Amino acid sequence: MKRGFWDKLPSPIIGISPMDGVTDAPFRLITAKHGSPHVTITEFTSVEGICHGSVKALIAFKFDNIERPIVAQVYGIDVESFYKSAFVVAELGFDGIDINMGCPATSVSSRGAGAGLIRTPDLAKQIIRTTKQALKDWSEGKKIEDVDLPKEIVAWVKEHQPQNIERHLLPVSVKTRIGYSEITVEEWVKHLLEEEPANICIHGRTLKQMYTGSANWEAIGSAAKIIKQTKTTVMGNGDIHSMPEALEKIKTYGVDGALIGRAAFGNPWLLKNLTPTIEEKFAVAVEHAELYEKILGADYFVPMRKHLAWYIRGFSNASELRQKLMQAKSSQEVKDILSVETLQNVTPVI
Numbered sequence: 001m002k003r004g005f006w007d008k009l010p011s012p013i014i015g016i017s018p019m020d021g022v023t024d025a026p027f028r029l030i031t032a033k034h035g036s037p038h039v040t041i042t043e044f045t046s047v048e049g050i051c052h053g054s055v056k057a058l059i060a061f062k063f064d065n066i067e068r069p070i071v072a073q074v075y076g077i078d079v080e081s082f083y084k085s086a087f088v089v090a091e092l093g094f095d096g097i098d099i100n101m102g103c104p105a106t107s108v109s110s111r112g113a114g115a116g117l118i119r120t121p122d123l124a125k126q127i128i129r130t131t132k133q134a135l136k137d138w139s140e141g142k143k144i145e146d147v148d149l150p151k152e153i154v155a156w157v158k159e160h161q162p163q164n165i166e167r168h169l170l171p172v173s174v175k176t177r178i179g180y181s182e183i184t185v186e187e188w189v190k191h192l193l194e195e196e197p198a199n200i201c202i203h204g205r206t207l208k209q210m211y212t213g214s215a216n217w218e219a220i221g222s223a224a225k226i227i228k229q230t231k232t233t234v235m236g237n238g239d240i241h242s243m244p245e246a247l248e249k250i251k252t253y254g255v256d257g258a259l260i261g262r263a264a265f266g267n268p269w270l271l272k273n274l275t276p277t278i279e280e281k282f283a284v285a286v287e288h289a290e291l292y293e294k295i296l297g298a299d300y301f302v303p304m305r306k307h308l309a310w311y312i313r314g315f316s317n318a319s320e321l322r323q324k325l326m327q328a329k330s331s332q333e334v335k336d337i338l339s340v341e342t343l344q345n346v347t348p349v350i
């Protein structure tokens with residue numbers, strides 16, 4: 001089994017969890033700079049979208065070298081589209097590819113993708129096998145031009161790929177849940193292990209639970225016992241609020257590491273177990289807004305606003321500040337709102 005960068009990570013492994021609409025390129029860059037996760041995974045992107053020529057789908061694949069090791073996450077149902085999309089990921093210089101088998105959103109799972117794959121293990125295995133084959137073919141010299149991708153996708157890749165890209169075998173990992181409607185994680189991971197993924201990350205909820213209830217770490221632990229008998233590494237995920245909690249869960253449930261998601265909203269420092277000052281929070285909120293404009297363009301600033309609200313959580317007059325930030329249309333406006341004068345008037349709520 002070729003595990004690529006997964007073999008070079010520190011122990012335990014602490015990574016930032018992929019989150020659609022959140023872990024875009026500016027967020028990942030800010031998190032890399034101020035949180036230094038050991039591994040970063042992009043938002044998920046549809047393989048069918050890529051193969052139908054959706055250049056928009058590739059925006060999720062913009063990244064900066066500071067994020068390395070950086071893994072591209074894909075989802076879908078069509079095996080051939082996984083084969084072709086693997087060439088896009090490899091040509092863009094990613095360190096690995098992660099297959100989403102955990103998304104519970106109806107738009108994804110009702111067509112059998114994401115967590116829907118838990119119900120079709122044979123297809124899930126075929127997807128891993130095919131993605132691995134594509135990466136092997138690419139590492140042995142097969143070109144992106146040879147896999148019948150839409151020309152606009154190939155052109156985008158050529159425009160955004162790093163120079164002098166070195167062909168090597170990229171590792172394939174899987175992120176999933178503990179079951180579909182019931183907990184079936186032991187049986188499910190045994191299926192996945194047949195295809196020898198480099199890493200399996202398990203979110204401790206079933207598809208049916210969506211994000212309700214709490215993550216079942218006992219179930220993660222029981223799957224970890226099985227995975228630990230192989231060369232595949234296992235990470236746990238769900239409801240981790242701090243680094244001490246992450247380390248405690250890793251130890252208690254016998255996993256190799258953990259992915260942290262929502263707790264890192266507006267708080268990249270969490271991954272370093274640091275508590276920032278208000279001044280630092282303001283400065284990074286502005287930096288994040290500037291990167292947002294630079295990387296994703298100045299035309300549509302609205303998605304940045306939720307991040308701004310996260311940065312100012314827990315301040316004495318947060319609601320007033322939030323109202324202003326929710327109207328901001330540019331990083332300059334954010335800078336004006338989060339001014340030295342504002343700074344003097346806020347205090348953290350203990």
Ligand SMILES: Cc1cc2nc3c(=O)[nH]c(=O)nc-3n(C[C@H](O)[C@H](O)[C@H](O)COP(=O)(O)O)c2cc1C
Nearest residue numbers: 017018019020043044175203238239240260261262
């Ligand atoms: C807004 C949002 C978007 C998400 N998008 C993805 C995604 O694209 N791919 C994925 O594997 N998981 C996705 N997830 C699930 C998270 O990666 C993670 O498994 C989940 O939030 C539980 O971890 P946490 O409690 O640390 O947040 C998403 C979660 C949220 C809240």
